[in-house]
Amino acid sequence: MTNIKEPKKYEVIGTRPLRPDGTDKVTGRAIYGGDFEMTGLIHGKILRSPHPHARIKSINYDKALELEGVIAVVTADDLPVNPDGNISIGYSRGNILAKDKVLYVGHAIAGVAAIDPHIAEEALDLIEVDYELLSAVMNVEEAMDSSSEIIHENSFMKEFGEMTVTNNNIDEHFQHKMGNIDKGFENADLIVEGKYSTVMVHQGYIEPQAATALWRTDGSLTVWNSTQGSFPDRDELSNILDIPISKIKVVPLEIGGGFGGKIPIYQEPVAALLSKKAGNPVKIIMSRKEVFESTGPTPGGYTWVKIGVKNDGKITAMQSELAFEAGAYPGSPVGMGSLCVFAAYKCDNQLVDGYDVIVNKPKTAAYRAPGSPNAAFGTEQVIDEISQKLGIDPIDFRMMNAISEGDRRVDGPKFPVNGLKQVLESMKNSPQYQKKLKGSNKGRGIAVGYWFNVGLQSSCSITVNTDGTVNLIEGSTDIGGSRASIAMQAAETLQIPYDSVNPSIVDTNTVGYTAVTGGSRTTFSTGYAAHLAAEDVRDQMIKRASEMWGVPNDSVVYSKGQFSSDADPELSMSFKELASQLENTGGSIAGKGSINPKKVGGSFAGSICDLEIDPDTGKSTILDFTAIQDAGKAIHPSYVEGQMQGGSAQGIGWALNEEYFYDQNGIMNNSSLLDYRMPTSLDLPDINTIIVEVPDPTHPYGVRGVGEANIVPPIPAIANAMKRASGKRFYNLPMNPPAVISKLNQDL
Amino acid sequence: MSKKVHVQTIINGEDVEFLCEPRQSLLECLRDVIGMTGTKEGCNDGNCGACTVILEGRTVTSCLVLGVEVDGKELTTIEGIADGEKLHPIQTAFLENAALQCGICTPGFIIATKSLLDHNPDPSEYEIRWWLANNLCRCTGYDKIVRAVQESAKKIKAQAGG
Ligand code: FES
Numbered sequence: 036m037t038n039i040k041e042p043k044k045y046e047v048i049g050t051r052p053l054r055p056d057g058t059d060k061v062t063g064r065a066i067y068g069g070d071f072e073m074t075g076l077i078h079g080k081i082l083r084s085p086h087p088h089a090r091i092k093s094i095n096y097d098k099a100l101e102l103e104g105v106i107a108v109v110t111a112d113d114l115p116v117n118p119d120g121n122i123s124i125g126y127s128r129g130n131i132l133a134k135d136k137v138l139y140v141g142h143a144i145a146g147v148a149a150i151d152p153h154i155a156e157e158a159l160d161l162i163e164v165d166y167e168l169l170s171a172v173m174n175v176e177e178a179m180d181s182s183s184e185i186i187h188e189n190s191f192m193k194e195f196g197e198m199t200v201t202n203n204n205i206d207e208h209f210q211h212k213m214g215n216i217d218k219g220f221e222n223a224d225l226i227v228e229g230k231y232s233t234v235m236v237h238q239g240y241i242e243p244q245a246a247t248a249l250w251r252t253d254g255s256l257t258v259w260n261s262t263q264g265s266f267p268d269r270d271e272l273s274n275i276l277d278i279p280i281s282k283i284k285v286v287p288l289e290i291g292g293g294f295g296g297k298i299p300i301y302q303e304p305v306a307a308l309l310s311k312k313a314g315n316p317v318k319i320i321m322s323r324k325e326v327f328e329s330t331g332p333t334p335g336g337y338t339w340v341k342i343g344v345k346n347d348g349k350i351t352a353m354q355s356e357l358a359f360e361a362g363a364y365p366g367s368p369v370g371m372g373s374l375c376v377f378a379a380y381k382c383d384n385q386l387v388d389g390y391d392v393i394v395n396k397p398k399t400a401a402y403r404a405p406g407s408p409n410a411a412f413g414t415e416q417v418i419d420e421i422s423q424k425l426g427i428d429p430i431d432f433r434m435m436n437a438i439s440e441g442d443r444r445v446d447g448p449k450f451p452v453n454g455l456k457q458v459l460e461s462m463k464n465s466p467q468y469q470k471k472l473k474g475s476n477k478g479r480g481i482a483v484g485y486w487f488n489v490g491l492q493s494s495c496s497i498t499v500n501t502d503g504t505v506n507l508i509e510g511s512t513d514i515g516g517s518r519a520s521i522a523m524q525a526a527e528t529l530q531i532p533y534d535s536v537n538p539s540i541v542d543t544n545t546v547g548y549t550a551v552t553g554g555s556r557t558t559f560s561t562g563y564a565a566h567l568a569a570e571d572v573r574d575q576m577i578k579r580a581s582e583m584w585g586v587p588n589d590s591v592v593y594s595k596g597q598f599s600s601d602a603d604p605e606l607s608m609s610f611k612e613l614a615s616q617l618e619n620t621g622g623s624i625a626g627k628g629s630i631n632p633k634k635v636g637g638s639f640a641g642s643i644c645d646l647e648i649d650p651d652t653g654k655s656t657i658l659d660f661t662a663i664q665d666a667g668k669a670i671h672p673s674y675v676e677g678q679m680q681g682g683s684a685q686g687i688g689w690a691l692n693e694e695y696f697y698d699q700n701g702i703m704n705n706s707s708l709l710d711y712r713m714p715t716s717l718d719l720p721d722i723n724t725i726i727v728e729v730p731d732p733t734h735p736y737g738v739r740g741v742g743e744a745n746i747v748p749p750i751p752a753i754a755n756a757m758k759r760a761s762g763k764r765f766y767n768l769p770m771n772p773p774a775v776i777s778k779l780n781q782d783l
Numbered sequence: 784m785s786k787k788v789h790v791q792t793i794i795n796g797e798d799v800e801f802l803c804e805p806r807q808s809l810l811e812c813l814r815d816v817i818g819m820t821g822t823k824e825g826c827n828d829g830n831c832g833a834c835t836v837i838l839e840g841r842t843v844t845s846c847l848v849l850g851v852e853v854d855g856k857e858l859t860t861i862e863g864i865a866d867g868e869k870l871h872p873i874q875t876a877f878l879e880n881a882a883l884q885c886g887i888c889t890p891g892f893i894i895a896t897k898s899l900l901d902h903n904p905d906p907s908e909y910e911i912r913w914w915l916a917n918n919l920c921r922c923t924g925y926d927k928i929v930r931a932v933q934e935s936a937k938k939i940k941a942q943a944g945g
């Protein structure tokens with residue numbers, strides 16, 4: 036096993052300073068998407084489909100336009116035509132405003148702008164839409180049945196990387212193969228398999244989508260919104276509205292949660308089209324019902340898993356089939372799920388098939404480690420079943436088969452340095468695991484999970500102020516304290532105090548391309564870019580000092596916040612002193628850093644869950660919970676813990692309670708926060724955290740992004756705890772009280 | 784178009800007058816009519832607590848109160864918690880304990896905490912969790928919020944004692 040290297044000593048990294056945006060956020064001063072105001076602002080609302088699948092025969096909005104206070108109405112006819120037939124742009128436009136067919140309840144049909152939101156809402160009722168109803172396809176099994184109604188009549192299934200002539204509801208079927216699966220199973224002493232199904236759940240951010248758009252007469256468009264990525268929004272707006280990126284400015288406001296759900300845009304193009312017609316800035320804030328019915332949830336579907344193992348505990352074969360709901364347009368996270376399904380295990384014989392399946396539900400979007408929880412709900416239960424059957428401790432069993440650096444993932448790449456074994460070791464040594472759990476109806480479950488760090492582009496610039504402070508300019512919206520974690524890395528590199536770094540998050544005209552706040556990348560990539568910008572500043576400051584002192588550039592060193600020269604021991608100047616002299620020695624200094632890191636590592640996480648099932652009510656109560664995760668190097672440990680606790684809480688909600696509850700007509704019956712019940716403070720236990728640090732060697736400070744992997748293991752850990760508490764294996768989510776009661780009564 | 788109603792109220796100790804439509808909620812009046820956007824909207828139907836304010840000494844979800852109902856009444860919003868630039872101990876405790884990630888739920892939680900500690904200066908963890916169950920937070924898992932509330936109680940007691 037790799038030894039954890041002696042952690043480096045840092046001044047700023049690893050401390051827990053206050054976040055720079057904190058005061059504004061505890062006083063109500065911070066401006067979020069919905070708080071934006073400007074002169075001439077009018078309000079938009081969107082008419083949405085009440086049917087899961089229907090042809091639009093006609094839309095008549097004459098009466099809506101006649102209502103006093105209504106200024107403009109737009110429909111898909113106002114979107115640019117798609118002459119070259121680019122299918123992906125066609126899909127993007129189709130999800131913004133439905134053209135010929137509506138594909139899910141909540142699908143946008145028309146936008147109305149009026150002087151106030153109530154009038155806009157009233158106008159929606161005056162729009163007449165004539166539908167021809169089609170039968171709806173509501174889950175993957177139905178959709179994969181060749182007799183089901185075809186949702187996209189003109190699209191064909193891709194199989195093994197090639198287009199076929201099959202027109203069905205499967206957008207893609209792919210396969211990853213390694214070794215010889217049949218032989219692997221032949222060599223096994225024990226084979227366990229199971230099909231594990233999940234249903235749609237939502238990211239559940241508390242702030243609904245909110246955006247304001249102003250389309251000026253010169254053809255330029257400015258959007259102020261709550262987003263995970265202003266630059267990707269600019270790209271999407273450019274594609275959907277067919278205007279050059281140079282004409283678009285996206286100004287990111289504070290964001291009230293995202294978890295992947297605020298990567299895509301929804302109402303921005305509608306607000307833009309309304310603004311173009313009206314001549315005013317148009318603001319659209321979604322209702323909670325719209326958030327549930329029209330923005331991306333994460334898919335339901337199934338993960339079938341079969342694993343073969345020797346009596347001594349060595350895994351010989353692993354096979355899986357995953358079919359996930361894409362929603363109404365292609366693009367479920369089944370690709371990622373298939374890479375995560377066996378990521379934690381070393382096995383030479385693997386076969387994984389994945390299906391991206393179109394159904395009449397909202398188009399899915401990323402949700403924290405997208406696809407990995409659905410996959411782990413299968414794998415980690417089969418692994419648990421095997422360890423129970425072999426009588427091996429579940430942590431030991433995972434340790435025996437854990438992947439190491441250099442082992443191959445099913446799709447080919449070799450695993451880089453990773454912290455899986457250290458995570459397992461910390462789980463084993465944790466206070467919770469060391470304690471015995473006693474009593475009937477109680478059970479302890481463990482599981483592990485994996486997620487990537489996606490890398491991607493980030494840019495930062497740093498300008499030096501004459502008082503020795505610096506301004507850090509970045510493009511990553513701050514969802515959970517990233518201003519702090521990025522500023523800390525700049526401060527460390529510059530060897531100045533944390534509060535001498537003033538971070539600002541700016542619009543798309545003001546900083547270099549920066550990808551989304553997502554993919555566990557922000558603290559990694561934007562932190563890296565800040566580090567590079569800080570190095571650039573440092574090098575320019577060294578050059579300035581050498582010029583001021585008249586000594587060779589390479590004789591100047593910067594250490595512990597002091598510039599000095601080997602040429603003359605008398606020469607010494609602090610960062611602050613040099614900063615104060617920049618004006619008259621050549622002008623101010625600005626550094627820049629841009630990066631698009633490749634071969635970035637990922638993060639493993641583990642959960643330990645002790646719970647008790649009430650056999651009378653079916654309610655499960657979590658008694659004790661520990662989240663363990665490899666952070667590489669925890670820049671701001673409080674926010675790392677916060678990610679681990681938040682991901683665990685979402686996993687617990689997903690496991691025990693949350694679901695899109697549809698009736699037979701394809702209507703979601705629980706699109707409110709009362710009926711789609713997310714965990715409250717009373718539902719959750721204290722969530723203990725253990726941070727493991729196995730540095731990622733591709734990052735200057737060893738960072739691993741920690742935003743996502745933590746949602747993966749809670750779900751199977753809870754299922755495994757329920758198995759041990761009740762003797763029953765749970766194959767479906769959510770494991771809510773009715774499901775538990777029916778399971779407990781099954782064999783009676 | 785509907786006639787507007789004149790409303791006279793006291794917000795954070797100051798007399799405030801505004802005109803609103805009878806159908807407008809208190810939340811809408813605060814945010815869109817008066818321009819106090821510190822109170823947040825998460826659901827507009829009483830189920831998330833982001834819009835929590837204190838009305839006549841009781842916490843209410845302002846999306847379920849009509850603007851016209853506060854005529855002659857007194858309310859406290861997030862904008863009235865700090866003493867000028869000096870943060871309230873609850874605000875400091877939330878910051879020090881990293882009890883906010885995105886921060887959209889934070890105004891509601893701070894108001895709810897203020898109300899809890901006004902009623903019960905020394906709550907148990909269970910009482911804290913019970914009281915705050917009206918407010919949803921999707922980012923934190925509540926752990927650090929509970930720590931912040933415990934810390935707030937200590938800070939307030941220390942302040943009163945000192
Ligand atoms: S906005 Fe009032 S409770 Fe959610």
Ligand code: FES
Binds near residue numbers: 886887920
């Ligand atoms: S901090 Fe984001 S909802 Fe609470």
